[in-house]
Amino acid sequence: MSDANKEAAEMFRELAELQTLEDGDVQSFRVRAYDNARRAVDAYTGDVSKLKASELQKIEGIGASTAKTIRELFDAGSVAKLVALRQSYPKAFVDLLNVPGIGPKGALRLRKEASVEGIDSLREAIATQKLRKLKGFGEKSEVKLAAILERMEKEGHEGRTPISVAWPLAQRLETRFRALPGVSFAMACGSTRRFAETVGDLDIVVASTQPSLVMDDVTTMPMVERIIGRGDTKASVVTRRGLQIDVRVVAPEHIGAATLYFTGSKAHNVALRQRALGRGWRLSEYGLTEIESKRVIASESEESIYAALDLPFIPPELREGYGEIEAAEKGELPAICATVHGDFHVHTDLSGDGRSPLEEIVAAARARGLCAIAITDHAENLGGNGVKREPLLEQRARVRGLQDELGDGLRILHGIELNIGPAGELDYDAEFRAAFDFCLASVHDHFDLDEAAQTRRIMTAMLDPSVAMIGHLSARMIGARPGIDLDLDAVFEAAEKTGTTLEINGGLPRLDISSSAMRRARGRGVQFVLTSDAHQTSELDRIDNARRIALRGWVDPASIVNGTTAENMKQWLARG
Secondary structure: OOHHHHHHHHHHHHHHHHHHHHHOOOOOHHHHHHHHHHHHHHHOOOOHHHOOHHHHOOOOOOOHHHHHHHHHHHHHOOOHHHHHHHHHOOHHHHHHHHOOOOHHHHHHHHHHHHOOOOHHHHHHHHHOOOHHHOOOOOHHHHHHHHHHHHHHHHHOOOOOEEHHHHHHHHHHHHHHHHOOOOEEEEEEOHHHHOOOOEEOEEEEEEEEOOHHHHHHHHHOOOOEEEEEEEOOOEEEEEEOOOOEEEEEEEOHHHHHHHHHHHHOOHHHHHHHHHHHHOOOEEEEOOEEEEOOOOOEEEOOOHHHHHHHOOOOOOOHHHOOOOOHHHHHHOOOOOOOOOOOOEEEEEOOOOOOOOOOOHHHHHHHHHHOOOOEEEEEEEEOOOOOOOEOHHHHHHHHHHHHHHHHHHOOOOEEEEEEEEEOOOOOOOOOOHHHHHOOOEEEEEOOOOOOOOHHHHHHHHHHHHHOOOOOEEOOOOOOEOOOEOOOOOOHHHHHHHHHHHOOEEEEEOOOOOOOOOHHHHHHOOOOOOOEEEEOOEOOHHHHHHHHHHHHHHHHOOOOHHHEOOOOOHHHHHHHHHOO
16 A cells, blocks of 8 residues: 555544544444545555545545545645544543443543543543443443453553554655655664554654754654654654654664664563673664774674674564573574465455455455465344345355366355354354354454453354354454453363364454463464454455564464465365
């Protein structure tokens, strides 16, 4: 996707979010129009900034109004409607939408009747028992919200930016800075490069012979709301969404040391510096040098610095201080899957939230070189997006027809994403489920059940003979909805006993199962499947995100059924 398309998609995402507050309804006409436009821009392969309004309207999902908005963004540099909405609903207030159980109407009522302007004031309102007096809330809601806020704080996501926001922005900024005169390199580092679920701020390292030009560009970017500081080689700004961006410019010969220094966690960097000191060396953002002679040992590449320290290259995703240096010394670092051979969680436009037709999805899967793909549209119990029996049978016939046309090059499985009910019940009857080539089952509702009930519903679904995989185990939406409470040890034991695989979902809003849960599963016989959970062709690339978080979770590639060899994957499918 072009940078212009990413910018337009982000604009529509923010417009949709703020419009829910303006209208008090997540399904209002204008909210849906903005969301449709975002999806359309996301899927468009050209550059929307180069199209006239009349040409934009020819793209499915973009109407006259949203086409005009796109042109306003690129012609004027900003959108007046968006500017006005930001003033009415500051980021602190918008953050209330990330608290499960509030929603736009609840947020507006809290503002009007309890003077709540953000999560901090919501905590104060709960502490002073204001909510129990409000219509639509009450004492039970007050207690429930207090527990939710406590969990959000415990998970450490509050006040941080989800990777789904930080990662696309980082890619845009890398491209932007690389285009500047004198720049030979630009990379997002820190927790973004480590592919953490949330980031505190965005660290970008740039190699340039003209640092003043980079500083000028950073401080004049349209997204900047406030400049914290600017020096000769470092600038810090805050975006309108409240994300701090720190840009550091170094000489090209120092780029390896700088990216190493600004990527690793504190624990990882301290361990490396201690290792260097033990050899009489100093490690800084400028290089690995001898303390006495000041001779530079290595600085131009991360690989050369690790090698000088008698270590193999440690991938950024592992630089968290979880024993990666000790594992590297022993040659026991986990490996990233070199190739993913199949994708077993893919939606088409038959799902209410899908965008691409079956034929386009299959063509895109072939282009990626996949050996197998499972078409898994939503089952009927998912309100608004679920699919009834007859359309699924018609789709099955289309799948069989496509398979006959393609032959053995790509195996197309006709599957379904079942909904796990509060007691573990599944959509349709057992006979209808058994007729699918592949079934995964996922939690999509009843997120507030206690740990025992949530664990029981997952384990019950695993016992159903049709279920091959559990999708997005915790059902979390990073930065928006905490995961459900689960006894992970019991779930892992059940997965081993039933042979049910667990999904590693590459959708940035989910990245579920979490890396911490994957690390907890180490040493068990749990098997995983990397998936994209794509809802349009462009999202098939999200399976690469799943590869990265599997590495971050220290998952042995041998435990990933579609990440070892194509033959192993086919044997897994043959076992049913």
